[in-house]
Amino acid sequence: MDAEKIGITTDYIPLGQFLKLANIIESGGMAKLFLADYNVFVNNEQDQRRGRKLYPGDRVDIPNVGSFEVYMEESM
Incomplete structure (x- = not known):
């Protein structure tokens, strides 16, 4: 699968913020x-x-x- x-767009992302970015949770809390x-x-x-x-x-x-896989987005 x-x-x-x-x-x-940063060097890394904390797991808690990643869950929000991936729309798995609604807020960091x-x-x-x-x-x-x-x-x-x-x-x-x-x-x-x-x-x-x-x-x-x-x-x-x-x-x-x-x-999910983390990748580096090109910054504009």
């Missing part, structure tokens, strides 16, 4: 609750830290939610 690509309720895998390793830094090339898999 192909991962949905999520573009960032929901990140802690979401991570408590769902298993999140970053590059095939479970990680529930909302501050986990995600870099271009990282893959995020959330069972029953989706698979």
Whole structure:
């Protein structure tokens, strides 16, 4: 299954902000609750830290939610 690509314009993005950017949660405040309720895998390793830094090339898999890949968006 192909991962949905999520573009960032900074060197990295914290996992909590990534969840909001990917439209998985509505606000950053929901990140802690979401991570408590769902298993999140970053590059095939479970990680529930909302501050986990995600870099271009990282893959995020959330069972029953989706698979996502971080990439560097060209800045204008």
